Amino acid sequence: MNAFAGTASYYRRFRPGIPVDLAVLLAHEAPTASPRRLLDIGTGPGLVASALAPYFDEVIAVDSDQAMCAEAEAVLRPALSGGQRLQIRHALAEDFEPPAGWQPHLVTCGRVLHWLDRPRFLDRLAEYVGPGGVLAVFSDRSLWTAESAWQQAARAVVQKFLGERRRAGDGVFGPPGPPYEEVLRASAFGEVTTATIPVRREWSIAEVIGYLYSTSFAASHLFGDRQDAFETALAKALVPFAEGGFLVEDNTFTVLTARRPSSMDR
Template sequence: MSSDRTQAFEGLTDAYHRFRPGYPEGLLDRLREHVRAGADASWPDPWLLVDAGAGTGISTRTLRHAFGPGPRVVGVEPGRDMLAAARAGEHGGVEYVAGRAERLPFPDSSACLVLAAQAVHWFDRPAFYAEAARVLVPGGTVAVLNNDRDHRASAYLDAYERLMEDHGDHYRRDHREYDTVAEMSAQPGLSEAGVSTAGWVRELDTGQVLGMAMSSSKMAAVVRNLGEERTRAHLTALVREHFPDGGVRIPYVTRLFTARRTG
């Protein structure tokens, strides 16, 4: 695997595309409503919706589903494997371009939405929020959408996180816990930062659990340190211990953070 953080999912793309979850419809509705609430006649036609750190295109295609056929939807992704997979799997009327979230390839005041879904922890976040403020039209939305496994509500997830802490490369389960509202609020040109949350449960079988785990760049470090066979054996044993019936139930908390570009 490359030492370049933008290539962190090299070799993991197929599992990522197959096993990563989507996002709760209720929060997608909130996102759409937030964007529409800021619209005025000066906005470009069609609207430009940007998905920064698009990965294999899960969230890019989600934007198309949420907003319908009208807007132009563009996923921006620096990872070579991820970008190739997104383009190869495209059938939803969206576009993909190579680029970084901190240097979006769009002019000033051109986008109505800049979204980072399951990706902002990889960014230089202050630089990303400054870049979002640059490319957004007045009234436009910057949004961060995160699916977080709720390890505080599940003994299985607590053990899963402990496996990565014990055998990963300096992994900490709180590595994505930071004050996004405060970070958005600190960026000149952004205002009205807030958060909406939704709790839900994903049901998987053992094979899907293994597939999802193997799509993780953090679990990839465990695989490097223990070997794939031992890692899979550890994960299988955890499933059997906590879910003897084979039906794995993983609680999630999904958070949608939004802020608006001031005029």
């Protein structure tokens, strides 16, 4: 099941990227080398790879959705500087194989680890990430889990149209499983550190609608012929919260950086 089928164009236009502070943190955590290599898992339209590309010489961006890969190509390719190398790979994260001898210094998983077979993915990473390599797992709260009054109002409208349970495309969102930190510590990437990075955003009502259509729980096709009715109901619910035409969101990125111990640490 592709939970994000049909969302790629909305994802590119309406999903917020990562803040500068997060990009700087991840670039600082990754080993320095030449060429310096980034592997971005679940790249979507390349939001994370775009923010980190200035710090790396070679970037491979992987996604299981062909439409997302096309959006990433359109975003990332024109922004390359002289000498930088980019590959966009259509593959499952658990099955991805890098070019022979290619070892990433930083592997990023932004808003994606939940969707993966985590033990299988981490075992596969251990096959090609060398000692000292860093895996970064990070996400902010989605509108479904956020707690501000306007976000709760928006979620209530989604639930009125699609049901109380959180959707995941044509299915439902699965259980969370063990804490990510626990999973990482049990893997080859056992040196785990945690950080949080706050972010404040302002949304127009039209942008909230576009954001929702980028999600697995409110993709536009899930509403069928009720899409116009949904947009009308959502706008009506959000207008009382919009100050100066905008809705303010205070969010936080939770960041786990998991390092594979170098040989001297073993």
